[in-house]
Amino acid sequence: MASSYISIEGIARRFPAPEGGKTTIFEDLWFGMDRGEFVCVIGHSGCGKTTVLNILAGLDEPTEGAVIIDGKAIEGPSLDRAVIFQSHGLLPWRTVLGNVAYAVASKWRDWPKAKVEEHARKAIATVGLAGAEMKKPSQLSGGMKQRVGIARALSIEPKIMLMDEPFSALDALTRGTLQDEVRGLCRTTGQTVFMITHDVDEAIYLADKIVLMTNGPDARIAEIVVNPLPADRSRHDVHKHPAFYPVRNHIIDFLVTRSKSFAAELATPGKVWNRRSPPLVTPGAPDPTPPLARAV
Amino acid sequence: MTRSIGLRALVLSLVILTIFLAAWHVAVSGGGGGGQTVDPEYAKLVGAAAATGGQTPMPGPIDVGRTIWKHLSDPFYVRGTNDMGIGIQLAYSLARVLLGFGIAVAVAVPLGFLIGMSPLVYRALDPFIQVMKPISPLAWMPLALYTIKDSSLSSIFVIFICSLWPMLINTAFGVASVRKDWLNVARTLEVGPVRKAFTVILPAAAPTILTGMRISVGIAWLVIVAAEMLVGGTGIGYFVWNQWNNLSLTDIITAILLIGLVGMVLDQILARLTRLVTYQE
Ligand SMILES: Nc1ncnc2c1ncn2[C@@H]1O[C@H](COP(=O)(O)OP(=O)(O)OP(=O)(O)O)[C@@H](O)[C@H]1O
Numbered sequence: 001m002a003s004s005y006i007s008i009e010g011i012a013r014r015f016p017a018p019e020g021g022k023t024t025i026f027e028d029l030w031f032g033m034d035r036g037e038f039v040c041v042i043g044h045s046g047c048g049k050t051t052v053l054n055i056l057a058g059l060d061e062p063t064e065g066a067v068i069i070d071g072k073a074i075e076g077p078s079l080d081r082a083v084i085f086q087s088h089g090l091l092p093w094r095t096v097l098g099n100v101a102y103a104v105a106s107k108w109r110d111w112p113k114a115k116v117e118e119h120a121r122k123a124i125a126t127v128g129l130a131g132a133e134m135k136k137p138s139q140l141s142g143g144m145k146q147r148v149g150i151a152r153a154l155s156i157e158p159k160i161m162l163m164d165e166p167f168s169a170l171d172a173l174t175r176g177t178l179q180d181e182v183r184g185l186c187r188t189t190g191q192t193v194f195m196i197t198h199d200v201d202e203a204i205y206l207a208d209k210i211v212l213m214t215n216g217p218d219a220r221i222a223e224i225v226v227n228p229l230p231a232d233r234s235r236h237d238v239h240k241h242p243a244f245y246p247v248r249n250h251i252i253d254f255l256v257t258r259s260k261s262f263a264a265e266l267a268t269p270g271k272v273w274n275r276r277s278p279p280l281v282t283p284g285a286p287d288p289t290p291p292l293a294r295a296v
Numbered sequence: 297m298t299r300s301i302g303l304r305a306l307v308l309s310l311v312i313l314t315i316f317l318a319a320w321h322v323a324v325s326g327g328g329g330g331g332q333t334v335d336p337e338y339a340k341l342v343g344a345a346a347a348t349g350g351q352t353p354m355p356g357p358i359d360v361g362r363t364i365w366k367h368l369s370d371p372f373y374v375r376g377t378n379d380m381g382i383g384i385q386l387a388y389s390l391a392r393v394l395l396g397f398g399i400a401v402a403v404a405v406p407l408g409f410l411i412g413m414s415p416l417v418y419r420a421l422d423p424f425i426q427v428m429k430p431i432s433p434l435a436w437m438p439l440a441l442y443t444i445k446d447s448s449l450s451s452i453f454v455i456f457i458c459s460l461w462p463m464l465i466n467t468a469f470g471v472a473s474v475r476k477d478w479l480n481v482a483r484t485l486e487v488g489p490v491r492k493a494f495t496v497i498l499p500a501a502a503p504t505i506l507t508g509m510r511i512s513v514g515i516a517w518l519v520i521v522a523a524e525m526l527v528g529g530t531g532i533g534y535f536v537w538n539q540w541n542n543l544s545l546t547d548i549i550t551a552i553l554l555i556g557l558v559g560m561v562l563d564q565i566l567a568r569l570t571r572l573v574t575y576q577e
């Protein structure tokens with residue numbers, strides 16, 4: 001765990017409860033990510049996914065514990081970690097170019113304006129928005145806005161991308177195209193990606209690992225699904241892979257039943273589960289883990 | 297369609313104006329000597345004045361038109377402290393409003409920023425603002441005259457005070473309600489506090505701030521007339537009061553019209569500026 005590129009070490013987040021006292025959203029959460037890994041997090045609404053992402057981004061602080069990235073504890077936001085916000089977070093008074101250039105100029109503060117613009121235009125072209133540079137966000141469709149958010153994140157050439165349900169507001173067609181683009185871009189640039197999603201198929205198509213979170217309060221990382229699909233997969237035939245449906249069924253089964261009853265599951269005799277290293281499972285593959293650590 | 301509606305509205309406006317002027321003309325020239333249609337209290341005053349001066353009771357639109365023409369053809373003459381062109385008087389008032397308003401902007405915007413950024417300062421200053429806001433700005437006049445000892449500066453101070461609150465409140469509100477998302481964008485980009493203030497908070501709050509300015513300038517223009525009536529000397533308010541003492545109603549009506557026009561122009565300028573900084577989400 002200590003050797004991971006990103007290491008979440010025993011973090012907790014508590015909020016003041018309305019009736020006094022504290023609500024524990026999660027506590028003693030452990031999890032590691034390797035460099036270049038694409039990790040998706042799945043869990044029901046309100047379990048604390050955004051809270052974890054905000055802590056990784058440095059926008060929020062854990063009540064306990066720490067997050068270590070590349071050997072250093074996170075102290076606030078950093079240009080090394082780009083965030084793609086759930087609500088795209090574009091500045092509405094700036095044009096597409098203005099929004100991306102703002103990020104570029106923030107990263108390279110001594111660059112002349114022309115160089116900043118050129119770099120921003122390149123990022124905009126990468127997400128297929130060339131020609132829309134001078135439009136204001138209000139003139140764009142939801143998918144285009146999301147693309148600008150992606151272009152802005154990519155433009156600063158971050159080491160880590162943090163995405164909070166980046167495609168949830170999009171129609172299926174746009175979503176598919178953007179998934180392809182993001183996957184391609186992240187693979188070519190070697191990004192480490194932490195992405196929240198509610199979409200099981202999306203997670204299977206994009207992720208190397210899928211983190212399953214139980215319902216809150218006191219949410220846990222129940223297990224981590226290691227995606228058995230090959231690294232160069234295409235969206236048209238992922239579902240033809242023999243492991244696709246086992247993985248999909250495993251995740252859906254988790255979301256439908258096990259995410260609620262995980263505490264009861266832990267209480268079953270013989271169940272082995274360790275907060276510090278949630279079990280890695282690979283549904284549909286020859287079973288490397290002892291059966292008792294796996295889903296029942 | 298929109299053009300034809302604009303045109304029709306213009307025609308209708310002109311019709312209304314014509315009917316109004318005609319009715320005014322008839323009411324003033326008919327009415328059996330003009331005495332009966334007039335307020336008795338006013339008649340008393342006119343009676344008193346008639347003994348010394350002999351004024352016409354109520355001028356008609358043609359008299360007023362003639363006076364307006366007289367003023368507009370020579371707005372900037374100076375024939376003594378009590379006899380200056382209406383343009384000069386308006387300029388005095390405008391200068392006071394702009395000065396008082398300008399100082400208020402210089403104070404309210406930075407202070408509002410501070411209040412809006414800090415919930416602590418917001419809470420600490422809120423009771424003061426709540427008490428100060430409903431005070432009629434003219435109530436400050438005696439205190440201002442006593443401390444400043446200059447009538448012109450005192451009216452500028454009164455303008456300052458009355459312009460301050462709407463801008464302060466709007467700026468604080470605008471700054472406090474900047475979307476968290478936008479602030480987070482700046483944070484993830486490691487934007488420093490000064491750059492953040494100018495590139496995120498100011499543009500985000502600008503429409504609210506400018507709305508505050510528009511309210512302020514409107515109030516300031518209302519208050520300056522009253523303030524100048526009170527302290528005298530120069531300005532359009534003083535002009536109105538002076539003409540009341542002369543019982544020259546045509547001059548008063550002319551001044552009223554011009555006050556309205558200038559107020560409208562001030563309001564329109566700020567409306568334009570507001571539109572310039574308004575963004576669509
Ligand atoms: N500032 C706050 N004060 C109090 N409670 C909060 C605060 N922010 C979040 N919470 C609570 O923390 C829990 C987790 O919130 P979070 O936004 O992380 O959920 P999520 O998993 O991202 O949900 P969703 O999938 O709906 O986005 C929620 O129950 C929420 O009510």
Ligand SMILES: [Mg+2]
Binds near residue numbers: 049051164
């Ligand atoms: Mg969320």
